[in-house]
Structures are given as C-alpha cells and as structure tokens.
Amino acid sequence: MSAVSMNALAAGGEELLASEIAACERVIRSGWWILGSEVAAFEEDWARWLDTPHAVGCANGLDALEIGLRALGVGPGHEVITTPMTAFATVLGILRAGATPVFADIDADTGMLAPESVLRCVTAKTKAVIVVHLYGQIGNVEDLQEICRERDLYLIEDCAQAHGATVGGRKAGSFGVFAAWSFYPTKNLGAVGDAGALTTASDKVAQAARSLRNYGQTVRYHHPLQGLNSRLDEIQAALLRARLPHLNEWTARRRAIARTYVEQLANPLVTALPLPAESDRHVHHLFVVLTSYREHLQAHLKANEIESLIHYPIAAHQQEPCRTFQRDPKGLAVAERHARMCLSVPCHPFLSDEEVGRVLAALNNFAF
Numbered sequence: 080m081s082a083v084s085m086n087a088l089a090a091g092g093e094e095l096l097a098s099e100i101a102a103c104e105r106v107i108r109s110g111w112w113i114l115g116s117e118v119a120a121f122e123e124d125w126a127r128w129l130d131t132p133h134a135v136g137c138a139n140g141l142d143a144l145e146i147g148l149r150a151l152g153v154g155p156g157h158e159v160i161t162t163p164m165t166a167f168a169t170v171l172g173i174l175r176a177g178a179t180p181v182f183a184d185i186d187a188d189t190g191m192l193a194p195e196s197v198l199r200c201v202t203a204k205t206k207a208v209i210v211v212h213l214y215g216q217i218g219n220v221e222d223l224q225e226i227c228r229e230r231d232l233y234l235i236e237d238c239a240q241a242h243g244a245t246v247g248g249r250k251a252g253s254f255g256v257f258a259a260w261s262f263y264p265t266k267n268l269g270a271v272g273d274a275g276a277l278t279t280a281s282d283k284v285a286q287a288a289r290s291l292r293n294y295g296q297t298v299r300y301h302h303p304l305q306g307l308n309s310r311l312d313e314i315q316a317a318l319l320r321a322r323l324p325h326l327n328e329w330t331a332r333r334r335a336i337a338r339t340y341v342e343q344l345a346n347p348l349v350t351a352l353p354l355p356a357e358s359d360r361h362v363h364h365l366f367v368v369l370t371s372y373r374e375h376l377q378a379h380l381k382a383n384e385i386e387s388l389i390h391y392p393i394a395a396h397q398q399e400p401c402r403t404f405q406r407d408p409k410g411l412a413v414a415e416r417h418a419r420m421c422l423s424v425p426c427h428p429f430l431s432d433e434e435v436g437r438v439l440a441a442l443n444n445f446a447f
C-alpha cells in the first residue's frame with residue numbers, strides 16, 4: 080500500500096505526457112525560447128478561457144502581483160488591505176511594489192477576507208484591496224466590489240488557487256481591476272516549473288504590465304519604466320497549452336472528491352469547511368478541515384500513510400517581516416484561530432476512489 084500524497088504531479092497519464100513532450104520538442108526545435116509564439120498563443124488561450132480581454136504571461140504569481148500593482152501606480156505611501164490567511168507571496172507582492180500591507184480579519188466559515196473587517200482597515204492612504212480566493216473558492220467579491228466602488232479603491236484578485244472558479248457565469252479573475260495567476264506545479268493548472276500571468280480588462284494595465292515584465296521596455300532598448308525580468312518561458316507556455324484542455328476534467332474530479340469528503344465525514348473532532356451553495360464557486364485547490372487536535376490528527380494520518388499539510392500555520396501578520404504593519408483595530412482573532420486549527424488533506428485529481436476512501440476512513444476513525 081503506497082502513501083496517499085498531497086499531489087501527484089506526473090500522474091496525468093501517457094496521452095498528456097506525449098503531448099507535453101511534443102510541446103517541448105516543438106519549442107526546442109523552433110530555436111526561439113523567450114517571448115515568442117508559444118507565450119503569445121498561451122496568453123490568447125488563457126484570456127479566451129477566462130473570457131477576459133488581456134493575459135500577460137510572467138515568471139510566477141508573485142511577480143504578477145507586483146507588476147499589476149506597479150502598473151496601477153500603487154506603491155510607496157499607499158496601503159493595500161489583504162488577508163493574513165494566504166500564501167506569503169500575496170504580502171510580498173505588496174511589499175515589492177513598495178506599498179504597505181494592512182491586514183483585515185477573515186470570515187470563520189470560509190477562511191476568507193471579511194468585508195466588515197476590511198471597512199475597519201480603510202484609511203486615507205488605502206489604495207487597494209487584494210482578495211485571495213483561498214483554497215480555490217471565490218471570496219466575497221460582491222461586497223468587496225461595493226466597498227471598493229464606494230471608496231474609490233482598486234479591487235485586485237489573487238487567483239493563484241482559483242483557476243476556473245465561477246460565480247454567476249463569471250470566472251474568478253473578472254471581478255477586480257486585475258488578477259494575478261500562478262502556474263506553480265501544484266496549482267490547479269500547473270507548469271513544469273515556475274510560471275504566472277496577469278489578466279485584466281484594462282488596456283492600460285495590460286500595456287504597462289507587458290513593459291514591466293520585460294525590463295520596462297516599450298520599444299527594444301527604450302526603458303521609460305524601471306521594469307524587471309519576469310518573462311514567461313516559451314517552454315512553460317507550450318506545456319501550459321498542452322495542459323489547459325484537461326483543466327475542466329481535473330476540476331470536476333476535485334469537486335467530486337470534495338463532495339464525497341463533506342458528505343461522508345462523520346467525526347465530531349474534525350469539521351470540513353462547508354461547500355458553497357453554488358458548487359461552481361469552488362475548484363478545491365485544497366481540501367481543508369478544522370480540528371482542535373491538529374497535531375494528533377496529523378500523526379494519525381501519517382500512521383495511516385496519508386500526507387497532510389497546513390495552509391497556513393502562521394498568519395501573515397505574525398510573520399517576522401509583518402510585525403509592525405497595521406491591522407484591524409479589533410484584532411485578527413479569527414485568522415489566528417484558523418491558523419491553529421486548519422489542516423489540508425489530499426484532494427488532487429489523480430486520487431483513486433480507493434485512496435479517497437482511505438482518507439475518509441482515517442478521518443472518521445480518528446479519536447482522542
């Protein structure tokens with residue numbers, strides 16, 4: 080019996096592998112390896128898939144956040160409100176743009192930014208709010224859009240975990256002024272290495288982002304902006320094009336696994352985060368349970384050869400570089416509690432029914 084793993088990155092099957100190898104060969108033989116036809120084609124594919132006007136490939140999701148903020152002119156002297164329950168890259172993106180993160184608390188049910196806490200964090204320096212579609216579920220974009228509209232703030236989406244999540248027929252990434260995407264290998268759409276993108280409906284943001292990702296050039300060797308090197312490789316773009324046609328089937332499998340877990344989990348010591356009323360809203364990048372006995376549950380899973388991980392054990396405001404930053408004046412008690420109780424169990428598209436059953440059995444027979 081082999082261990083049930085959190086990810087099985089190379090388990091996509093022989094047909095996918097053959098198309099990936101063909102994609103790599105095509106790029107190598109073309110002799111054009113940076114910012115060529117593959118990147119342009121993937122940008123077009125990704126924009127069409129999301130039904131958004133522009134996609135700009137970059138090196139990773141962190142860079143996409145920095146580039147988008149800088150394209151909007153968000154930087155020194157500005158505050159950006161976000162959640163402390165996120166990958167630290169969200170915070171680093173704000174810092175690298177030169178702005179200051181401000182942490183709002185989260186909703187206890189979903190683990191995502193709580194609009195009433197965001198309101199308590201707004202000051203005269205606030206420029207933007209970054210909503211993170213945590214674990215693959217679209218956050219409370221409806222209320223956050225209204226807050227941002229009324230106060231003239233930018234709403235930005237960190238979509239690194241939410242490829243394909245949809246609400247009211249609109250995909251994650253279409254609610255903010257721009258969205259940052261990561262195609263890190265473990266994401267719902269992953270490259271074979273680092274990759275990312277920014278998507279936007281704004282011609283201006285797209286144009287600035289294209290320049291910023293490539294040294295701030297407009298025309299070759301003309302640098303009106305102080306850019307960075309954050310180009311998406313041709314080979315990664317070609318691999319992403321080979322993988323994108325499978326994303327819907329992978330998402331369907333993730334949803335089926337999550338539904339099975341929620342329906343069959345029956346242990347008073349372990350609570351699953353609830354499924355959203357509209358199932359399309361969630362793409363289950365991670366399946367997260369809450370428990371007061373996390374260390375013991377993790378050891379129990381390990382004894383049953385089941386991997387688990389914690390997303391995230393330390394809320395961002397408690398990380399060393401963030402200790403002095405502003406936060407909700409009422410504190411961040413919900414985020415701190417979530418950080419103590421959350422545990423992610425395997426939920427990737429290549430789990431077999433037998434493995435799903437083993438995870439469920441172990442969750443259900445955990446005792447303390």
Ligand SMILES: *Cc1c(COP(=O)(O)O)cnc(C)c1O
Binds near residue numbers: 138139140166168
């Ligand atoms: C993965 C992730 C990022 C960063 O993406 P990279 O490609 O690793 O830079 C940002 N935000 C969230 C929520 C993530 O999960």
